[in-house]
Amino acid sequence: QKEVEQDPGPLSVPEGAIVSLNCTYSNSAFQYFMWYRQYSRKGPELLMYTYSSGNKEDGRFTAQVDKSSKYISLFIRDSQPSDSATYLCAMKGASGGSYIPTFGRGTSLIVHP
Amino acid sequence: DTGVSQDPRHKITKRGQNVTFRCDPISEHNRLYWYRQTLGQGPEFLTYFQNEAQLEKSRLLSDRFSAERPKGSFSTLEIQRTEQGDSAMYLCASSFHDRENSPLHFGNGTRLTVT
Numbered sequence: 001q002k003e004v005e006q007d008p009g010p011l012s013v014p015e016g017a018i019v020s021l022n023c024t025y026s027n028s029a030f031q032y033f034m035w036y037r038q039y040s041r042k043g044p045e046l047l048m049y050t051y052s053s054g055n056k057e058d059g060r061f062t063a064q065v066d067k068s069s070k071y072i073s074l075f076i077r078d079s080q081p082s083d084s085a086t087y088l089c090a091m092k093g094a095s096g097g098s099y100i101p102t103f104g105r106g107t108s109l110i111v112h113p
Numbered sequence: 114d115t116g117v118s119q120d121p122r123h124k125i126t127k128r129g130q131n132v133t134f135r136c137d138p139i140s141e142h143n144r145l146y147w148y149r150q151t152l153g154q155g156p157e158f159l160t161y162f163q164n165e166a167q168l169e170k171s172r173l174l175s176d177r178f179s180a181e182r183p184k185g186s187f188s189t190l191e192i193q194r195t196e197q198g199d200s201a202m203y204l205c206a207s208s209f210h211d212r213e214n215s216p217l218h219f220g221n222g223t224r225l226t227v228t
Binding site for chain 2: 004032036041042044045046049088090101102103106
């Protein structure tokens with residue numbers, strides 16, 4: 001079992017839908033959680049960075065962390081065709097071997113007009 | 114802030130040849146990471162530097178791979194005697210490491226194709 005599990009999709013939604021992307025993890029040392037967006041043939045672009053359990057909002061994006069369940073989510077409101085990309089979750093700890101960010105395999109999102 | 118820059122964007126080489134990639138991090142960042150990404154997978158850690166010191170290497174990094182970061186600025190990743198299995202996107206990322214553990218910022222990668 002991988003340390004970070006992420007459903008690869010693809011997830012196909014109509015424009016305007018609310019999208020929910022999720023990751024689970026097994027390493028309880030993970031304390032910092034990130035979401036990246038990656039377009040084809042480009043590098044990952046940081047979207048959200050959170051530390052504590054709870055919600056963090058930035059525009060149309062909301063990141064949610066539930067450390068007790070080892071589960072994180074990214075919600076995208078009013079999705080647009082330009083949101084079509086692969087979304088990667090990543091996480092790391094504060095010390096030891098867990099401080100190197102570990103990535104999920106990414107979820108492919110398609111938003112159709 | 115010009116972001117993380119990687120060169121070349123794409124490299125095609127024949128099996129057995131050596132290749133070298135360059136990464137220029139964000140100027141104030143003291144940590145630099147190399148990751149490898151294959152199709153349909155997330156980035157896999159290879160190695161990282163804090164300033165000029167290489168602090169950790171993954172088991173994925175065979176002895177054909179070597180990385181340097183002279184003077185703690187740009188970094189190079191060299192692959193000797195390339196194999197077809199080395200075909201992948203090689204991503205560089207940087208961060209400013211202090212007490213608050215900042216996130217990684219990536220470049221657009223170097224896509225390696227070994228024929």
